[in-house]
Amino acid sequence: MPSAPPPGDPAPADGALPASALREVTGRPLSFYVHVPFCRVRCGYCDFNTYTADQLGPGGGPDAWLAAVHSEIDLAARVLGEQAPEVSTVFFGGGTPTLLRPSQLTEVLAHIAGRFGLRPGAEVTTEANPETIGPAELDALLVGGINRLSLGMQSAVPHVLATLDRVHTPGRALELVGLARQAGFGQISLDLIYGTPGERPQDWQASLDAVIAADPDHVSAYALVIEPGTAMARRVAHGEIPPTDDDRQADYYLMAENRLKAAGYENYEVSNWARDRSHRARHNLAYWRGDNWWGVGPGAHSHVGGVRWWNLRHPARYAAALEAGHSPAQAREVLDADTRRIERVLLELRISDGLSVEVLTASERGRLPALAARGLIEREDERIRLTLDGRLLADAVIRDLLD
Structure with a gap:
């Protein structure tokens, strides 16, 4: 989620949608995005709506978040009504969803399923930081209905991870692919970032080789963008690290395409590769195809029937709105x-x-x-x-x- 959403128009306190939007609810698939805004450490390149423990303040912690998320799911059920279809995909993103207990995530999933139902074979993904998850957590997530894992690997090279302020060891994400397979996950994705200042061609090649050796079902590779206001942008401004290089990033993209294609992955979206159609990220495809989704959580964005809205960003303000019986939407726009x-x-x-x-x-x-x-x-x-x-x-x- 970007750091500065558009100003938009006032959002109704009860979350009500125009009749024109509700008429489109039955005609397209419905997805849920659940934003978990908590991180142990804020990465220098990140401009997502995330918070470390010292930034939360009263009423902004995980317990208040969990109660508010359950309230927003109830709100979604009231707004969308009985015509809402069963949910096709659910995605827990962040932040770091796996900082929470698996039971907290799976309780949210159970609430969505209880209110809306899940389509047979629904895709349910959680992002995971490699250092926050192990065999016990994997087992609990899978038993609770989460069937797809998206691991934030970013790089296999220590000095690249250090520049990105990532705290996991280079091999941990790769190890988790094997552990997730043993647990029974049939959908595993590794996420990479390329073009980090100081990343050499051999570094990027090493990351690609490591990913392919781990044999995930899906790979995402994103060019690093240094967003204004981030710690990394300040380091660039002070001359501590160089800016990104567009030509080098283009070269690295071609390296990714060539290496992944040779390993049997097909590019199905500019930054995403899958083993075959069955391993494409269906939740992300819902965004790219303009389907309906409800974003639950602080700062989450939603889209239903040509109406787009975004929630209050700080966890404490988000929770307070729902505790008062109001929609947490900050603003919206009718397209x-x-x-x-x-x-x-x-x-x-x-x-x-x-x-x-x-x-x-x-x-x-x-x-x-x-x-x-x-x-x-x-x-x-x-x-x-x-x-x-x-x-x-x-x-x-x-x-x-x-x-």
Whole structure:
């Protein structure tokens, strides 16, 4: 979640949605995102809505968070009503969800299931910091219904982890892949960051080799972005570390594509690779396809039927709103038809299934031949997809298409 959401419009105290949004509830899959804002240490590059223990204050700790989250699930059930479909995916993100006891996470899942039901085969993911989880926790999570694990590995190289302020040892995430397999997890993802200041090509190659040796089902690899206001941005400003290098990050992306493809992974979204279609992250696909999701927790964002809203950010303020019987939404925006169409272009063009040409206006369709001639897109069966070169320039391709 970005550090500065848009100002938006006032959100109703009861959380009510317009009739137009409610009419779309039954027509699309429903997902839940649960934001756990707690971290032991705040990484220098992170601008997510996270808090260490000394930043929480009265009413902001895990117990208050848990009570508030349960209240917001009840609120979601009242707002969406009986027409809400069973939930297709649930994602516990953070922060560090595995700082909580497994029973706290699985109680939240049970509450969502009790209120809405879970579709057969529903994907339920938790992010996990490698140093906060072991065999006992893995067993408890799996028994409680969490069936997918997303491990924040970031790098296999000690000095890169140190620059990122990550506290886990390089091999711990890899060890956890094996432990999760032994526990019975059938969906395991490793997350990487590339382009960290001081990361050499051989460092990135070592991380890719380590990931492939661990044999996860899914790999995410994100270019490091140094966000304003973060500790890393201050280090760059003071000349302590160099800024990121776009050309080097492009080279590292190509290394990832080549190495992962050779190992049998397919790229299905610009920054994500999976063993096959069955191992794609269905929760993230719900975002990219514009489905409905309810974001539970401090600072969480939601989208239902063209209405987008975001919660109060600080855990204590979030919990206080729900304790008072109010929606925790800070603000919201109702998207008009053209904004929703543009967002379809922005999001669906990033996935390998591509974008239907019919979504584009006549003038936008007129720009397709030039983009194809530059080798940035390909067109097949009235769908357009980014080529590998197009993925490297995805934002520019989309900008050129929509201008």
